[in-house]
Amino acid sequence: MKELLRTLISKGLADCYADGSLSSGQFPSIVMETPAHAEHGDFATNVAMLLAKAEKKAPRMVADTLVRHFTDEAGICEKVEIAGPGFINFHLKDAAWRKSLLDIDRLAGDYGKSAVGGGRKIQVEFVSANPTGPLHIGHGRGAALGDTICRLLAFSGWDVTREFYYNDAGQQIANLALSVQARCLGKGPEDPSWPTDGYQGEYIIDVARAYMAGEKVDADDQHVVAAGDPLDLEAIRRFAVAFLRREQDQDLTAFDVHFNVYSLESDLYKDGTVDMVVRRLVESGHTFEQDDALWLRTTSFGDDKDRVMRKSGGGYTYFVPDVAYHLRKWERGFTRVVNEQGADHHSTITRVRAGLQALGAGIPAGWPEYVLHQMVTVLRGGEEVKISKRAGSYVTLRDLIDEVGRDATRFFFVMRKPDSQLVFDIDLAKQKSLDNPVYYVQYAHARICSIFENAAEKGFAVPDAGSVDLDRLTEPEEMALIKAIAAFPEVVEGSAANFEPHRVANYLQEVAGLFHGFYNKNRVITEDSQLTSARLFLLQCVALTLKNALTLLGISAPEKM
Template sequence: MKDQVVELIGGAVSQLLTDGVLTEGDIPTPQVDHTRDPSHGDLATNIAMVLAKRAGMAPRDLAAAIVERIPTNTVISRCDIAGPGFINFHISQASNIQIVEKILESGAHFGRTDDGAGKRVQVEFVSANPTGPLHVGHGRGAAIGDALCRLLDNAGWSVHSEFYYNDAGQQISNLALSVKARLDEIEPTDERWPKDGYQGDYIKEVARAYANCETVAAADRTIAASGNAEDLADIQAFSVAWLRREQDHDLKAFDVNFDCYFLESSLYTSDAVEHTVNTLIANGHTYELDDALWLRTTDFGDDKDRVMRKREGGYTYFVPDVAYHLNKWERGFERVINEQGADHHSTITRVRAGLQGLDKNIPDGWPDYVLHQMVTVMRDGEEVKLSKRAGSYVTLRDLIDEVGRDATRFFLTARAATSQLTFDIDLALSKSNENPVYYIQYAHARICSVQRKAAEQFDSWTPKSGLAHLDKLNQDEEQALALVLSKYPEVVAGATKRLEPHAVANYLRDVAAAFHSFYNAHKIIDDDVSLSLARLALAAATQQVIARGLHILGVSAPEAM
């Protein structure tokens, strides 16, 4: 409908040119948006205010001239001029309800586009250090990152998902020392416990498995423990593999999969880090000061230059990140999106600066970033801070075990990534209208229940059986539901463009609310057979939109509840 209204406005503006009301020149594509208040119409445009100066007319007068010249059509039932010159459009009932036919005829393709044209995009997300179980913050990154992959796939991109894990550096050394301490029967309260060691109960589990010479198979590696408590390198390799396997289990329970696991250690063994540093030196973007090597990041918009190699030796943490992203570029990803925690904000400018200094062909502002804020978990009105197993935080597994995968995924994507999130366990467990995932899934299950009854009552019934009777859908609740369904392609396209999957979650609440209002106001299967078939078609279109939207969020669409 929006496209049709844009076309009609374009026809009116072209007539203004012909009539000499507007001077020759490029005409901007009319901006048409849904109104917030249905009493103001269904769609609105500000085109009169955009063109008023060029026409030498007051916006409201130009709006009236546009309305007069809108071609005869069956889409718009009425136009109103509002405020300083907005034009509000009331869509005809017949045109509005035709979205049902479009949805059912399009099937799974409704709302899909080819905007990506098969171009390659890489989405990196989670990327947790293999030093402990995944915490709820990692879970938020997993839910958002996976939803981004699904959105981009829906828009025709060739999506590659990747998990980068830091299997090198001081944190990994601390992990190995912590496991060795447990092997030596040293407790965290002992003064011999390693500084910055990990104290969760899972360290005991790793030590026990290592001592028993177990073999552990993670997604990317298989390691057999020697059981030698003095072999720190073997302890480290086994511990990383053991925790990678645990993270794999968490992600499998969350229905999140990756096309590739990229090891930080490979950047050193392949000399990619040294190559990156040497290239930046050769390109003249570095200098020596106070026995340290600096990168001139101020040449690329940073507020100050940054140390690359410390005076005591060793590279700062952003240097391997630059090498890693150069590797992404060399693998042919013209678009890269990093979904990370907000604590990575400081690295964005440094990574981009390093890439600009390495290769002038890398676009300015590459890669894209989506940063999520922290999650607070609440139960009984109080914050839940600790997991016995992890020792210092709430794990993703804790939430999945407590409230289930669907509720966990929905709640972690339901707010903008830029907003801090409160995860209310009591709300996620409740079977009420206040629980958004239950409310949405219940709408889907209700429709499936009605469809089972329809299959028993009507011979050879299919969702399309009612398409010939859509003109009977003239009640307010029916029209309101159809209007909400028509917004799906626009919502999904906007969520993809802005990298905001929470927009889909919010939209599904609106769909569920409109359906429940329709369901409570009218009997879907009525004595009037043709009306029943039409309402069943409307319900089927709703079911399809809910199922597709939930799929984008990685949430199931149950047929019974």
């Protein structure tokens, strides 16, 4: 609808230039927006105001010329008027809006899908937690955001690869192996020989016990049988990594989050990618030696200080494999890559991009793209839960799913824009009350299903598109619902383009609210069978819009509650 008006207006603009009534020859991109106030119509555009300066005419004059050259080919406009400083407001016929229900009904599960991605490849890397412990609440936010972004992109016609990258070889993993080994030998954190920076969490004991028992572990692409030898540190390392990866996978599966590809940092060393990248960086002339270390002149690419690549004691800093990994992503054909991470890792962005630029591989300066989410704080019983990873005292994703439920957890995580800090009030999320938006939205869907069931008992079925008389839908609540669900594709588009899942969450609350309002004022099942049919048809469209939107968030659309 919006698109149609946009083409009609630009056609009219072309006509204005053709007959000389306008002369600047400019074609500004036409913004068609939904006005905040109903009296301003269904859609409005500001082109006249944008053209006014170039035309050296008053905006309202330009608008007048445009309106006179506007032809409503599809016959959808009730009236077109000029208002305010020079807006052109379009009031659409109710009949035109009603007809949009036919498209919604026809598309059903595909309603809201688009082809903007054109089947092009895009990769989304998210979670990417190191296998040193269970996933915590911050990973949960990343998982919910990343997964929803993937769903949005896939729905928008992108060929999405979901990727998880983890460090299975660095210093942190060495500490992990030492911690597990200490537990194998029956030591605790209070023991004088407990490793410095060791992981103290209880879960380490579980890993040690499984290792000593010779258990077998399957996780992503790893299959490891415990050697059971407490002196074999390398065997312990491999087992611990696989064990904790499996734990994470189980949590992610419970959260309905799945990946296509797992990438290991160790592979980048094994297959020579890291060495190759270092060699190419040295050849690029952007490196220098100082204090026995090798540095990359990242300040040439916008960093505030240069960064060490190879430490004086040997070994690379973490950002070197990061650059290597991203070079591989580029070579794998991903001209678009999105990395979803916690904002505490913000500083890596400049470094990774600087490294890629220094390689001179023809990678655009703004590649890859990033979605950073701010910190999550947890409230339980009105008190903030302090987290300490080393001491093992923190709220895990698993705790949340078990306690709050998957649907509510996912909704809470994507409800706010990634840029804002999130206070996760566990008590609130658990409540089955008005405070809890998840139930509000799901209840709307369940309520509609309940109406269908009731209608069936009374002999009313949802009619098919051919036999319904949509002109019976005339109530303001009905029109408001129709307009709201007709906007769904635009919401998906904006949400996907900006990597902002919260837009879908807000939209759901809006549609649910309109439905509840309609429900309380109007009866669906009445003596008037034509009206009943029309309303059932409308509600079917509302229900499937709710369901499609909920599915994008990875949340169920229950038929009963």
